[in-house]
Amino acid sequence: RASSWRGAGRSGDSGHDYPADRAWNALWAHGAYNVFPRHVESHDVGFCRRTGELVSAADAVEFFQLVEKAEGQPYWLDLDRLRTELLTPLDLGRVDALARFLAEVHRKRLDAPWLYHRRLRELVGHGECLMGILDSYPHPYPLLLPTACRALEQSAVAWRWRLREFAHRLASVHGDFHPWNLLFREGTDFSVLDRSRGEWGEPADDVAALTINYLFFGLLRGPGLAAPFRRLFDSFFETYLDASHDRELLQVLPPFFMWRALVLAHPLWYPANPEPVRIALIRFAQAMGEVAPFNPSAVATLLGNER
Numbered sequence: 001r002a003s004s005w006r007g008a009g010r011s012g013d014s015g016h017d018y019p020a021d022r023a024w025n026a027l028w029a030h031g032a033y034n035v036f037p038r039h040v041e042s043h044d045v046g047f048c049r050r051t052g053e054l055v056s057a058a059d060a061v062e063f064f065q066l067v068e069k070a071e072g073q074p075y076w077l078d079l080d081r082l083r084t085e086l087l088t089p090l091d092l093g094r095v096d097a098l099a100r101f102l103a104e105v106h107r108k109r110l111d112a113p114w115l116y117h118r119r120l121r122e123l124v125g126h127g128e129c130l131m132g133i134l135d136s137y138p139h140p141y142p143l144l145l146p147t148a149c150r151a152l153e154q155s156a157v158a159w160r161w162r163l164r165e166f167a168h169r170l171a172s173v174h175g176d177f178h179p180w181n182l183l184f185r186e187g188t189d190f191s192v193l194d195r196s197r198g199e200w201g202e203p204a205d206d207v208a209a210l211t212i213n214y215l216f217f218g219l220l221r222g223p224g225l226a227a228p229f230r231r232l233f234d235s236f237f238e239t240y241l242d243a244s245h246d247r248e249l250l251q252v253l254p255p256f257f258m259w260r261a262l263v264l265a266h267p268l269w270y271p272a273n274p275e276p277v278r279i280a281l282i283r284f285a286q287a288m289g290e291v292a293p294f295n296p297s298a299v300a301t302l303l304g305n306e307r
Contacts, residue, residue, distance in 0.1 A: 070191040072183030097188035103243035106203040113167035119201040155289030159255035173201040208256035250293040258288035
């Protein structure tokens with residue numbers, strides 16, 4: 001019986017850009033080959049060390065990741081506090097620190113158009129992104145009927161093709177830069193958790209992931225977009241745009257805001273949201289399907305209120 005070693009794909013080819021992609025391909029194939037009739041048998045699956053040693057992983061049933069423990073308080077607790085307390089200089093200082101941090105991270109660029117196109121494809125079709133989020137809504141859902149879901153997906157696909165010409169923007173990104181993944185200690189000292197979906201992407205992804213939460217907590221405080229959170233939102237954009245010199249960001253932000261708004265409006269993940277907040281977030285997501293470029297000063301109107 002013939003045997004052979006099978007590679008798991010190569011970088012830059014059909015979504016096999018990162019070692020983790022190629023690991024998934026090999027692990028999936030090992031499990032799938034041996035349960036299909038007449039398929040050649042997979043004997044083993046494993047990985048190659050830097051030394052060249054081949055290591056078996058065929059008996060693995062689950063994987064885990066061990067990371068360092070970071071001290072600090074999640075940033076969302078700051079935002080939750082501001083629902084009832086006054087804005088402080090430290091609150092503005094932390095916004096400034098986050099904006100400058102992202103501007104610095106995003107300065108690192110890479111000429112690899114296929115990775116930019118991949119991130120756009122994932123934005124629309126990944127199970128954790130727009131289509132996956134819409135699938136996970138209860139259906140039919142009175143605030144977001146199937147016709148509205150279809151319209152959101154159609155506008156997202158249009159955005160995907162519109163943004164393909166922006167591949168020069170491919171930058172180092174975090175991928176899930178939201179307040180639950182940021183730990184602050186004293187002052188403006190912070191650590192970051194849970195980098196997602198690869199090293200390279202569109203800077204607007206990180207900007208949207210953070211700033212949508214200023215809108216979200218502002219709506220929770222209410223009425224409308226409450227003033228302290230509007231100030232945090234405006235302060236972030238002022239600092240980030242000044243530090244990054246990236247005015248082009250506003251041309252590509254809308255579809256990333258669309259996805260993040262639909263996450264926060266989700267009735268299963270955020271069941272305690274008041275209905276007016278959910279409606280405002282869904283309205284904002286729908287507006288992002290058509291708005292270009294994004295205008296930070298018009299955000300209250302896009303949420304459906306003028307405060």
